[in-house]
Amino acid sequence: MPVSGAESWTLLGDDGEVVEPAERYLAYLAAIERSPNTVRAYAISLKLWFEFLSQAHRSWEHVGVEDVARFVAWLQQKADSVIVLSDGCGVRAPATINTYLAGVFGFYDHHARTGLSVAAELVTWRRMSRGSYKPFLHHVTKGRPILVRPVKLHVPERAPRTLEPEQIVAVLAACEHLRDRFLLSLLAESGMRIGQALGLRHSDFVSRRREVHIVPRADNANQARAKVRSLVVVPVSTPLVRLYSEYMHVEYGEIDSDYVFVNLFSGSIGQAMTYPTVHRLIGRIAARTGIGFTAHMLRHSTATDMVRQGVPIEVVARLLTHRSSTTTSQTYVHLDAADIRAALQQAGVWQKEGAR
Secondary structure (H helix, E strand, O other), X not given: OOOOOOOOOOOEOOOOOEOHHHHHHHHHHHHOOOOHHHHHHHHHHHHHHHHHHHHHOOOOOOOOHHHHHHHHHXXXXXXXXXXXXXXXXXXXXXXXXXXXXXXXXXXXXXXXXXXXXXXXXXXXXXXXXXXXOOOOOHHHHOOOOEEEOOOOOOOOOOOOOOOOHHHHHHHHHOOOOHHHHHHHHHHHHHOOOHHHHHOOEHHHEEHHHOEEEEOOOOOOOOOOOOOOOOOEEEEOOHHHHHHHHHHHHHHHOOOOOOEOOEOOXXXXXXXXXXXXXXXXXXXXXXXXXXXXXXXXXXXXXHHHHHHHOOOXXXXXXXXXXXXXXXXXXXXXXXXXXXXXXXXXXXXXXXXOOOOO
């Protein structure tokens, strides 16, 4: 962007010219400081939408719900000549298609709110019930119309992928450098997002109080994003503080940088580590251990283990920097048979195995 210098995305047509309706929406998203990843995802959504409209010989201003339904079928196609049946397996997952639909409906909602009479069917409204039942947040809506999507695919519920404790131990043991072990230990202990870790400054790591401050910053040199709106303070353990001190003394040394995690062994020495650097690091450790994992799986593993250990969901949500504990509950409270059995035994409904 010309003023802020922030990264944004746009959409070009087959003629190489900017697609003006899409550009207005994407520029609006950038102006309100939506995440660059969000802007990119919505730009991809609109790329696919306009490509579909071109093939269907439809104008973007005069489309309806039926066109969106055809768009969904088009996204599910394995090839141009193959239409996937309703019970078939599409080339894209339902969650991915819903992301594309979010971009398309957001695009039309934006143009409707700016006064353009376009695709009225795609800006669908419904009114809250006037009966005795008062739905959640009724006091906020007070019967006013609220926006709903006319098309959305069902996404099967599934538990997040996690690592077993012994796998995490093996991953940490396979780290060749203190920096790498400290980074992965921080993620595994705190459940921190990788962007939050990469954006840490030395002033954010308060050793004497065993705290880490997650600070939202828009000027990170490595484009790391904290995904929080205000300062969040999370506790860390004494062993992790010691590992940080050892990393500073043994490997970081005289490097002049504000960032906690920097390039020390390749690339531009002293520059802040980037997402691709961490991705390559994890790839090397996965190949060394035979354990396939991502940085986000460490976060999932931490949260899932805390929930199973009985940590209150509000505490887990606070540690994960979720805005609502509902998000935490929906993501991590997935009880399998072993969890149900353990809960029944703890409550005294069932006898513990081996008891008489």
